[in-house]
Amino acid sequence: MTAIRIENLARSFGAVRAVDNISLHIAHGELFTLLGPSGCGKTTLLRMIAGFVEVETGSISFGDKRIDNLPAHHRDTGMVFQNYAIFPNHTVAENVAYGLKARKVPPAEIKSRVDKALERVRLTGYGPRAPHQLSGGQLQRVAIARALVIEPAVLLFDEPLSNLDAQLRTEMRIEIRQLQQALGLTAIYVTHDQEEALAISDRIAVLRQGKVEQVDTPERIYLRPQTAFVAEFLGSTNMVPGVAKAFDGRNTQVAAAGTEFSVRGEIAKPGAKVLLSLRPEALRLADSSDGPRVEARLALREFLGPVQRLHATLPDGTPLRVAALGGAAFDAVPGAPLALAYDPDQIIAFPAS
Amino acid sequence: MKRFATIVALVALVLLAVFLLYPLALVLDASIRVDSTGAFTFGNYATIVKSRYYLGSIGNSLLAAALATGLACAIGIPLAFSLARIDVPGRALLLTLASLPLVLPSFVSAYALVLLFGHAGVVTTALRGIGIPIGSIYGMPGIVIVFTLTLYPYVLMPVLAGFQAVDASMEEAGRNLGGSQSYVIRTVLLPIVMPAILAGGLLVFIEALENFGVPAVLAEDRPFLAVDIFKLFAGESDANPAAAGALSVLLIACTALALLVQRHYLGKRRFSTAARSAPAKLVLTPALRLLAAIMSWGIVIVSLLPFAAVLMVSVLRFRGPVLTWELGLDNYATLLSGSYRPLLNTLTLASVAAVATMLIGAPIGYVVARHRSRLSGLLDFIGMVPFAVSGTILAIGLIVAFNSGPLVLTGGWLILVIAYVVRKLPFAIRSSSAIVHQLDPSLEEASINLGVSPSRTFAALTVPLMASGLVGGLVLVWITAASELSSTVVLYSSRWVTTTVVMYHAIEGTGAGLAAAAAAVLILVTAIPLLLINRRTSKQETTVI
Numbered sequence: 001m002t003a004i005r006i007e008n009l010a011r012s013f014g015a016v017r018a019v020d021n022i023s024l025h026i027a028h029g030e031l032f033t034l035l036g037p038s039g040c041g042k043t044t045l046l047r048m049i050a051g052f053v054e055v056e057t058g059s060i061s062f063g064d065k066r067i068d069n070l071p072a073h074h075r076d077t078g079m080v081f082q083n084y085a086i087f088p089n090h091t092v093a094e095n096v097a098y099g100l101k102a103r104k105v106p107p108a109e110i111k112s113r114v115d116k117a118l119e120r121v122r123l124t125g126y127g128p129r130a131p132h133q134l135s136g137g138q139l140q141r142v143a144i145a146r147a148l149v150i151e152p153a154v155l156l157f158d159e160p161l162s163n164l165d166a167q168l169r170t171e172m173r174i175e176i177r178q179l180q181q182a183l184g185l186t187a188i189y190v191t192h193d194q195e196e197a198l199a200i201s202d203r204i205a206v207l208r209q210g211k212v213e214q215v216d217t218p219e220r221i222y223l224r225p226q227t228a229f230v231a232e233f234l235g236s237t238n239m240v241p242g243v244a245k246a247f248d249g250r251n252t253q254v255a256a257a258g259t260e261f262s263v264r265g266e267i268a269k270p271g272a273k274v275l276l277s278l279r280p281e282a283l284r285l286a287d288s289s290d291g292p293r294v295e296a297r298l299a300l301r302e303f304l305g306p307v308q309r310l311h312a313t314l315p316d317g318t319p320l321r322v323a324a325l326g327g328a329a330f331d332a333v334p335g336a337p338l339a340l341a342y343d344p345d346q347i348i349a350f351p352a353s
Numbered sequence: 354m355k356r357f358a359t360i361v362a363l364v365a366l367v368l369l370a371v372f373l374l375y376p377l378a379l380v381l382d383a384s385i386r387v388d389s390t391g392a393f394t395f396g397n398y399a400t401i402v403k404s405r406y407y408l409g410s411i412g413n414s415l416l417a418a419a420l421a422t423g424l425a426c427a428i429g430i431p432l433a434f435s436l437a438r439i440d441v442p443g444r445a446l447l448l449t450l451a452s453l454p455l456v457l458p459s460f461v462s463a464y465a466l467v468l469l470f471g472h473a474g475v476v477t478t479a480l481r482g483i484g485i486p487i488g489s490i491y492g493m494p495g496i497v498i499v500f501t502l503t504l505y506p507y508v509l510m511p512v513l514a515g516f517q518a519v520d521a522s523m524e525e526a527g528r529n530l531g532g533s534q535s536y537v538i539r540t541v542l543l544p545i546v547m548p549a550i551l552a553g554g555l556l557v558f559i560e561a562l563e564n565f566g567v568p569a570v571l572a573e574d575r576p577f578l579a580v581d582i583f584k585l586f587a588g589e590s591d592a593n594p595a596a597a598g599a600l601s602v603l604l605i606a607c608t609a610l611a612l613l614v615q616r617h618y619l620g621k622r623r624f625s626t627a628a629r630s631a632p633a634k635l636v637l638t639p640a641l642r643l644l645a646a647i648m649s650w651g652i653v654i655v656s657l658l659p660f661a662a663v664l665m666v667s668v669l670r671f672r673g674p675v676l677t678w679e680l681g682l683d684n685y686a687t688l689l690s691g692s693y694r695p696l697l698n699t700l701t702l703a704s705v706a707a708v709a710t711m712l713i714g715a716p717i718g719y720v721v722a723r724h725r726s727r728l729s730g731l732l733d734f735i736g737m738v739p740f741a742v743s744g745t746i747l748a749i750g751l752i753v754a755f756n757s758g759p760l761v762l763t764g765g766w767l768i769l770v771i772a773y774v775v776r777k778l779p780f781a782i783r784s785s786s787a788i789v790h791q792l793d794p795s796l797e798e799a800s801i802n803l804g805v806s807p808s809r810t811f812a813a814l815t816v817p818l819m820a821s822g823l824v825g826g827l828v829l830v831w832i833t834a835a836s837e838l839s840s841t842v843v844l845y846s847s848r849w850v851t852t853t854v855v856m857y858h859a860i861e862g863t864g865a866g867l868a869a870a871a872a873a874v875l876i877l878v879t880a881i882p883l884l885l886i887n888r889r890t891s892k893q894e895t896t897v898i
Contacts, residue, residue: 051801051802052798071807072801073801073805074804075802077802078802078803079799079802081798081799083793083795085793085795087796087800089814089817089818098803099803099804102803102805146799150803156802
């Protein structure tokens with residue numbers, strides 16, 4: 001059982017707090033994603049767990065065993081690197097066997113385990129090949145096999161898919177997820193791609209400037225962001241500043257962008273400044289059904305196939321993106337008025353700083 | 354990982370302290386003491402400043418180095434441009450040949466000049482025979498010519514790389530914005546390659562300033578720093594170690610200053626444009642293209658002619674000092690009749706030194722490239738000190754340091770090897786750190802992550818990945834150690850005479866034929882491994898990932 005406990009971990013580079021007092025508890029068998037923009041400290045945190053960046057303060061434990069004082073080669077983690085880091089002077093099989101040899105596994109056992117690992121990543125028969133004969137996706141699989149074969153306490157993924165093309169990326173993330181679940185390994189996965197994070201994770205930690213913004217399931221991270229940063233980082237939400245008005249026992253009215261929105265719950269005292277997050281898919285072209293609506297004006301329409309994106313402006317000129325299905329009949333021309341309906345429960349309000 | 358780097362850095366620093374800094378400190382110490390009593394004085398420096406002879410010596414050395422630098426740039430830059438941008442016939446061969454003068458011993462080239470244009474030179478006598486007197490090539494003209502022809506590749510190579518690293522779009526952007534071809538060259542191209550020109554030029558300056566062999570062969574009565582230091586220290590009649598020390602300190606000051614200027618300048622300017630598409634070759638009229646071809650081939654051929662002349666003369670018979678036109682291997686017979694010893698010594702010492710240099714230099718280069726810390730920064734700096742120290746001075750320091758006391762090395766082979774290792778170490782460090790920079794650090798991290806300790810990862814993964822580059826470095830160190838003269842001539846003992854020493858004495862004396870044969874042997878010994886390694890690397894380039 002490898003649960004991971006990270007307590008008050010910190011690390012600075014010069015004046016920059018790369019990892020700023022982070023505590024995380026990761027359950028056994030969980031695929032836990034560190035998500036954030038570049039420079040948020042996610043890779044530093046991962047490399048601290050792997051032992052490539054020294055811990056300044058705080059501790060890291062695998063189960064009951066504290067590991068942050070162990071040298072990197074004794075930590076028993078299997079890391080998949082962004083650029084694969086396949087040893088160019090070894091064959092595919094030698095690459096996969098590398099960690100087993102370091103662990104002094106008997107040669108006969110190495111052979112069978114390497115074969116099994118290659119079979120698992122669907123590279124049976126590729127063992128004798130040289131790395132330069134393989135494609136990017138295949139190299140990625142070798143890297144995964146090499147990390148899996150040592151049956152590590154923890155799997156670490158450092159943006160493993162960022163060098164692959166879009167098609168392969170979606171295929172590989174399904175394979176990674178299935179392998180991780182089948183083997184029941186605890187995994188930490190670093191990415192800056194929010195869609196990838198949502199698709200693959202049991203839980204996600206959103207990081208910003210070395211601090212954790214929110215730790216939650218993908219659904220809650222997306223639908224119930226706790227900070228404006230999380231809301232903005234996941235999906236292309238509309239952020240509209242406004243001022244709270246009276247709470248009517250069910251919804252709070254918010255004056256914003258020259259109009260008024262209803263937001264579920266008492267989000268702020270009257271007169272307080274707030275930021276509203278309106279997801280493009282939470283807005284829809286109003287039909288006859290009742291419920292709150294807002295008047296806007298169409299500025300531009302992009303037809304993207306499965307969906308179409310409408311660029312509208314609110315009465316004071318604030319731009320607003322609206323997602324509609326591609327098949328929806330639509331005949332408004334730019335400049336035409338646009339009535340948009342929404343569910344007050346789907347608007348998230350944050351205190352404006 | 355950190356521990357491994359620290360251990361390497363500490364061991365390297367101890368070695369450098371004992372065999373480089375300590376000897377140099379002793380030289381500095383000697384320069385501020387009265388020779389007989391050991392009392393503290395600045396008198397040695399005062400003597401130099403008051404002496405017209407020594408001031409002349411300093412002036413000559415600086416002048417020769419400055420002239421050679423200017424001329425090397427004057428031929429190196431156009432040649433680099435031609436090779437980069439003009440479709441010169443035989444470009445690949447030209448490139449290989451142009452790098453040869455760097456590793457061929459420059460004093461052999463100087464000696465060839467004497468053979469051809471000296472007092473009894475082949476060309477001189479021939480011209481005198483038909484009534485055309487030619488001026489003397491001894492002194493400044495000959496020395497500057499030899500420096501220029503042997504050192505210009507230091508300018509050519511980086512500038513060529515600079516021209517090739519300028520992305521085509523740079524020039525296109527300049528043209529698109531309305532600049533004429535020459536305006537774009539002046540305002541875009543030259544500023545981008547300027548750091549390369551400066552880097553190469555300063556290397557020429559330093560090498561020319563330190564060089565012992567060329568002025569030793571060609572200076573005649575003109576005083577030159579490197580030669581005077583040697584004579585003051587090792588001379589039989591007018592030895593004066595204190596004055597030698599003072600001159601050494603002045604020479605080191607000059608070279609160190611040049612080196613610091615170079616580092617400072619390059620530290621601020623580094624234009625890497627990461628060329629995606631190389632600029633197209635210039636479209637020239639046939640006449641201009643012919644001119645470029647003649648110029649390019651002309652420079653390279655002229656720089657290699659002296660070596661060809663030596664090879665040729667070595668198979669001609671001498672009658673006393675007079676060259677005849679009869680073919681024969683008499684010179685080689687004379688060279689080898691005494692003993693095979695010098696040749697054997699040269700091969701042995703160069704081999705031991707080359708292996709030792711790479712064994713020490715590769716880990717240092719690795720640590721300097723991979724582990725940025727104060728310790729590795731210090732190591733990087735001290736590792737470059739040998740660049741600023743001429744072979745003669747280092748050798749003098751080694752003699753003073755290890756002539757007595759707990760560690761006596763003088764008179765043996767080890768002191769020669771130590772001198773070679775220290776002198777060639779910057780090269781080994783630079784070349785191996787350059788290789789390490791090309792290796793993705795995550796390869797090593799992957800190995801460590803899989804459970805292999807950092808030191809074993811270095812030995813089992815990094816070294817094999819560096820191997821092809823290290824072999825190249827090994828061969829180059831071997832070549833330059835085999836043709837080393839300036840420290841050898843100070844440190845050798847009768848048991849450990851090398852081919853360079855044989856040649857040096859033959860030039861000093863009357864053994865013209867002997868010198869030619871020794872010079873020819875040196876050329877072959879250096880050129881053959883170089884050509885082998887060139888073939889090897891050109892074959893491997895495609896397979897390196």
